[in-house]
Amino acid sequence: MSDAQKTVITLICERAVEVNVDGGGACPDVPGMKVIKFPCSGMIQPLMIEAALKNGAEGVVVCGCQIGDCYYREGNRMIRERLLGDRPPTMKKGTDRRRILALWLARPQKDRFISESKEFIAKLGSLPAPEAK
Amino acid sequence: MIKYILSPKGIILLAFAGAVIAVSVLMAWSELGFSGTLPDWLTDLTTRIGLHGLISESFNNLKPGLGGDLTKFLEGKGVSVNPKSTASLGDYGYILFMGIALVIAGIAIMIIGKEDAEEKTVIPVKK
Amino acid sequence: MQKIVDNHPLKAFNSLTLMLENITNKVMTSKYNPFYYHGALPQYYLWVLYLSGLLLFAYYIPTIDNAYFSKNLVNAWTSVDYITKSLPFGGVIRGIHRYAGDAMVITIFLHAIRVWFTDRYRQYRWLQWVSGIILAIFVLFIGQTGYYLVWDERSLLLTRMTAGAFEAIPFIGSGLKTWFLNGDQITNLTLSNFLFIHIGLSFFLLFGLWVHYLRMTRPVMTPPPAVNYILTAFVLICVFLFPINSGQMADLNTQPNAFEIDWFFLFPYALLSQMPVGAYWAVMVLGTVAITALPWIMIPKQPAIETAEVVLNKCTGCSLCYKDCPYQAIEMVPAPAGSRFKLLATVKDFRCSGCGVCVGACAFDAIDLPDLPDAEVNAKIKALLEAKG
């Protein structure tokens, strides 16, 4: 199982940290990362994260603006609370939470995004393969 | 209820409540310059435990020279005090130190509270 | 899909704000970044003003009468003098009231600039923008009446300038002047009117704020305590560094002609003293109209908002989207007859920002943004994962 075949899906707010994306949805700065942009991170459903993991994503990065700076006031707080299980709808019990990383980064923090997601991908490699469900 | 009050925790709580009330009354009294006549037993008690000395030594004793620089500064700014007034330049000094205390408190809280600001949320694994 | 994020006219200002906030975030983290509480800052100072004002109100006497001064009668000026000099902490509380007012003006300005620079002022937010400007005007006027109340020479001059400026307005001018002075000339009744305006309008602010907050779910109205401490300390230290004193008591028989100016509240008077009254009103009215119209004139062709749409036969009426929508744009209405459910979500298009938070809130895929339905997102996730390499 080579790492190159594994993909990490990033679900990101279009106003948060600036991430380069090529035509195919890949991020050239982070090998193995595919990006989908949303008007606001608050739009991301726990269902979407689960769908990504179920369809074979090695991990999911959720990214919104700095907490407190949501352009739509509270979207990033909402998805944060949903991920933590504090606000419905939450994720299913069986969802592998080790494979999800949430980042709250403002537009100029591109370097932080790249280093955090690379670190995350490296960590994912050492996790046991997801059990087939 | 009574059982709780008589438990060690309850007694400590009661002692604290009593202390808070006592200090609150003392504060109001100190505003009046610890004036008034006290019942004998209280005068007796306060002198016996040395509280009177304490009061006149530290509480209500504006030592000349202590706030000399502040006073000069304020007088330079044109704060004048009515000779008959009960208010004093001390009000301004008090407010300055309160301001400084608040800045320090604010910074201290921020330093401690900074810990749980997040740029990164790792979702705890549910068991 | 890329929307107005990168091509709105204030892009450069937006980047500047983000860069600045990036620095404050490094120092105090997002949790204490004052820019993230931009609306809460003036609100906090408003509470401080109410409290300190209450204490001043207890001792203030709204008359100008000093004919019987020798008989120890008091007027507005002497009551303020008494507060400042004789009352324990009176001078300090007066200072707090003054500088909290100035601080409120500064924070209102910062708040307005931030919502403008970061493009948070147009379209579905027009009500907040317009009500904000009305609030700001009232705050300025309340502060100015505060300066009349002191009844020193500056108050007299300001009162005369204001009365003159009102009188110069065609048609309603003399009526306005009579209302302002509570009569044809300055009398004891004038000051009771000023006090009424000062306090009455202060409470009117609460109504204005209600309108301001109407379309926002859970407005962020209180900064965290640590930030409040610093805000308070800022005022207290100003009170010490710049203690306030009244000028000479106003004397109706003299005409003072110069005064120290508080630039935060009294800048219109600086303008008024530099130009003819007609020009002054023209500048004021046109300036206000221009700022009020900003949400409509900045972008001639605003991209229409793609408002959320409810999928009628999927919505279970669970109200989650209604609770989470940040702009109060969803209303739960009784479900149509024959539905299995009691309620149905409906989107008020004129309030909807197209943010999609409701999509994230719905566990039944029952609400969608037309330009990015969740079915499409899921298909895209699948496609990205299948296109390996």
Ligand code: HEM
């Ligand atoms: C009395 C003074 C004011 C107070 C206390 C105040 C307070 C607030 C608060 C608490 C919010 C909510 C922020 C949030 O939770 O996202 C807000 C939003 C807003 N304010 Fe003000 N405001 C004042 C004056 C103004 C002024 C002068 C303007 C502009 C001319 C303005 C424009 C806005 C706008 C456009 C929003 C919406 C921002 C958004 O939707 O994210 N406000 N205000």
Ligand code: SF4
């Ligand atoms: S969250 Fe979905 S199902 Fe619930 S009321 Fe809103 S649209 Fe309907």
Ligand code: SF4
């Ligand atoms: S997209 Fe949904 S959550 Fe956002 S403002 Fe519109 S109705 Fe509310």
